[in-house]
Amino acid sequence: MANEYILEMKQIEIQFPGVKALDKVDFNLKAGEVHSLLGENGAGKSTLIKCLTGVNHKDAGQIILDGKEITPTSPQDAISMGISTVFQEINLCPNLTVAENIFAGRQPMKHGQVNWKEINKRAEELMLRFHMDIDVTRPLYVYSTAIQQMVSIARAVDIQAKILILDEPTSSLDDNEVKLLFEVMRELKAEGMGIIFITHFLDQIYQISDRMTILRNGHLIGSYNIDELSKVELVTKMVGKDMDTIFNLKRANVDPDAPYMLTASHIGIKGSVEDVSINLKKGELMGFAGLLGSGRTETAEMLFGVKGTETGEIKKNEQTVNIRQPHDAIANKIAFCPEDRKRDGIIGDLTIRENIALALQARRGFMHPISRKEQDELSDKYIKALGIATPDAEKKIGELSGGNQQKVILARWMATNPDVLILDEPTRGIDVGAKAEIQRLMLEMCDEGQSVIFISSELDEIIRCSNRIEIMRDRRKVAEINGENCTQQDILNIIAEGASALEEVKA
């Protein structure tokens, strides 16, 4: 039977407690195409993928692979059917060698024994195909996230799958690595593999995809050829609103005479960040730009007392304060939302309500418990205000999508009603709509007289929201520029060349 699709998913429905995660969704994939699956966080992309890989089970609908109906019951099952997945979080075993991670479960055998020589040889060849000349006999954990990501892709590719699913594979890769990955994807495509590609980077979608399918709130919006939709149309379809309404954000209005909320003069730690001075006004949004490792996070950690400063002093409301540990910072109404939410932020097994109440409880001290009623009110208020997509406040936070988790953490700190809120990469790994939402929330806080420090790697975000932008380079603050009329290029120049470029900006 001639069939142009290797995979057809018809009228898929999945019901989660309280939410219909997928409602009559169709999806199909041709051999030899890269098909992007798009949608906001919580739109149902991951659920669809998990249904295909046997992690979640569908309540209705059909999955047809190569003309035969299949019902994958476990990832193992899906792999044996030729559906191979690279998940966003690296799903490998850090204690095993690179080679073994690639071949685990299907090691070549010789005389009934695992053939280590063959494993290492083939793994080396495979990694070379990805232009990675690395020692495959070393344990995985010694390598960077980017290399680990490549290893998981190598594993998925080597399984000889018919369908390869890449769920946000590029979020930890740099430009060259992405280029490399795309090269490999094109090769695989030429070999007739069908690739499902999920990413939040719109540019990448247009670089590599042949077709795309858009989901929103568990519904299918449509499937399109890549040249059918412009980026603006695509985003509009994804979020269901116009681009303009999303990005129609107004910078915070700072009174020039506003008092200083938080000043730091020449703070630093030997060998880490040295000599950083900032003065944050009431109601101001201050952006921190700079490359990864330029000292942005370290500065935030000093202000919050994660790392005690060795030099300089910090003033809060123009009074010197001693911040040696986070507890001191919280007592001074400073809040910090760390970068890696999985590691430092959320407590996955607690409910949304409990996660929101955490910081407030910590500030009040355990002698003054927050009553259940207060907690309920608090969580209901923020679920509504922040548009957290959940049936109720009693859902475990670990079950939410990334963007919604981020909103809960934001709610946690907003609930403490801080004077200064420090956000480290709050928009990383979340989609356009949720990003705009979080930016809007930050600006609202400023309007209410709170001050925000906003750290981000995405310059357009920083420029869109910040009143002033602090630029970090090589663990030093090299410049401070006005956010009102600067361009990405200005900031890039300063990051690249240091403060000397600032003169040119001013000139």
Add this chain to the structure above:
Amino acid sequence: MANKTSSKRQTFWNKVFNPNFIMVYAAILIFLIIYAFGAIMYGNVGFTTLRTFINMFLDNSYYGISAVGMTMVLITGGIDLSVAAVASLTGMIIAYGTGVMGIHPAICILFSFVVGIGLGLLMGATIHYLNVPPFITTLTGMFLARGVCSLISRESLTISHPWIDSLASWKIYFKHYVDGEWVKVKPIAFINLNFILFIAMILIGFFILQRTRFGRNIYAIGGNEQSAKLMGLPVGKTKVLVYGFNGFCSVLAGVAYALYVKSGWNLSLQGGELEAISSAVIGGTLLTGGVGNMLGTLVGVLLKSVIPTLITFNGNLLSWWGKIATGVLLLIFISIQTFITNYTARKKI
């Protein structure tokens, strides 16, 4: 990614200094230091003889056998507290079966295997499918086995059966060639069935862990169980079988112990599970799972038996000093492990 050009196949020395082996080296080193200390202090009274060395194997063979299975359980990230109780139960079954019921000991041993492996599989299934923490599950298993021990008899039962006697007294003497004939070395040294069982189990354990898919899956599960599942590895089956295998080891340890003391007692081997666990940990097995190997466990067992030996030779110290020394050793080793784990976690390429 900076190493695109610089990184090559790791050198011999790199391989030798694999952080996973450092613990084994440390164990070997400390063993050698203690042994050398003993040799200097008590060399003149026979500390360095072959007999003393071999006795370190003989006196702890049953713990060694149990440590083989325990190492695997620990590598999966689990723990098994039931091993000593199961070994004790084996002794009771043999003693009661042969002494009171008049059954041939071979059948008693066979029956013990059925019970021990069955209990192991059951605990493994409970841990995996019902998601009950290993600590709780195997604690239950321990109480269960101990309870049955006391149900059989609350008094010590002697095992006297010619078949058992012949197994227990079977020996191979070390001989050397003097003046045209083979004579036993002086002082007399020999290996027995327990010695052979111990070494054989270490070798079998080594083979399983390094050369079979089953063994490699054990490491993968210990590294990250969720990943192992998503990589399509048979996580459930592996875990259940590991506990089953450990049940086998427990029974075998019980048989070895029965041959050693020739009796069964419901309270024998109290705390023995901790001996097996600490042997594995001293040998470099991480309690958090994912790391460990049989060579290390072998050294761990030897290291734990060289201390009592030293105390025996001293003659003045109370044997409880052995426990204290083991405690100190364990503390040192766990500190080194934590240090290495933290160090390697920070050093990425």
